[in-house]
Amino acid sequence: MRLLLDLAIARLPFRPRIKARLALSLQTTDDLRRISAPDLAAFLYEKQANSLFGNDKETQEALPSPEKLASMWEKRDKALAEAEKDAVFLERRGMGCLSIAESTYPLLLKTIYDPPAALFYRGDVSGLTNAAVRVAIVGTRKPGAGVPTWTYAIARNLAAAGVPIVSGLAIGIDAQAHRGAVDAGAPTYAVLGSAVDEVFPHSNRVLAARIVEKGGALVSEYPPGVLPQKWHFPARNRIISGLCAVTLVAAAPKKSGALITAGFAAEQNRDVWVGGGPEPFGEGCERLAFDGAKVITGIECALAELGIKAAAPESAQKDNAAAPSSALAGSLARELGISF
DSSP: OHHHHHHHHHHSSSOHHHHHHHHHHOOSHHHHHHOOHHHHHHHHHTSOOOSSSOOOHHHHHHSOOHHHHHHHHTTHHHHHHHHHHHHHHHHHHTOEEEETTSTTSOHHHHTSSSOOSEEEEEEOOHHHHSSOOOEEEEEOSSOOTTHHHHHHHHHHHHHHTTOOEEEOOOTTHHHHHHHHHHHTTOOEEEEOSSOTTSOSSGGGHHHHHHHHHTTOEEEESSOTTOOOOTTHHHHHHHHHHHTOSEEEEEEOOSSOHHHHHHHHHHHTTOEEEEEBSSSBSSHHHHHHHHTTOEEEOSHHHHHHHHTOOSOOOHHHHHHHSOOOOHHHHHHHHHHHTOOO
16 A cells, blocks of 8 residues: 555655655555565665665765664664554544645655655645745745835735745744735645654644635645654755745745745745845845845736736735635644633
8 A cells, every 4th residue: 555655655764855765766555565685785885766866975875884774774674564554544634645646746845956755744735746936935934124015915916816835834934924824715735843743843743634625725745743853954944945936034034944946946846935024024034035046026016927917816825825624623622721
């Protein structure tokens, strides 16, 4: 069963690039069971998996030593056992899993250097698997005066014009971007640094439920039950930018996690924008603008860059948006102990 294979691979203690390589090369859990540690080492060090993941020097340097690889591979049986439990959990909680080996996996994300082998989700991910031009909106958790309103407005207007918004559900800019899209009645997508059943931060649990209710989704590379860890957030930033054609850093100080997302976007050959009015919002955005990022002063500027003449009326966007997943959102709200 393909799902069990993907769930088991997600539980293995390997880097995302190696997990993706395994997922693209194996077909069943029997394939996973049959591979010995020496076979795995030969596969990773010598064999060409496919045209996307070849034996480039950077991949080779990232591989563990044969000894460490053998130790890590001993966790395979545990991963297979956990996969059985995860499959039941996903079905009971109304969650899903997109495998990199399947045609429904987001094409833009598949082209990045280290795509996740699987994306776990809660909600409707159809807006991530189609050819729509998506915009990531990220920024500081502590924006200055006026910036939250600016972010909310541009997210709401982009969403009303049919542009899906992707962000990370963090407090500050991320939350404002999601709220703008939700209030436009449009789908928005939150990429988490935890499992989708462990919504973080807790202060945004109501917002998470509203995202699902409006036809969007919570998305993560982490399997069920995985709690947020400090290093998860920089890692998930590559997914935020990888799902999108454009990353807009609404506001960022000199040191900001949003700059990591912008860096990933640049490496992925995606456009990088910064918020400004007219000067960029924050030293981080100033640096990005100096390096060539487009300064976006408002919705007209953003739509022009996307080649959209005018935003659709909000009512039309609501009519065309994905059908609200009311039952699923209600289930999530009950699980989190909230009402909205």
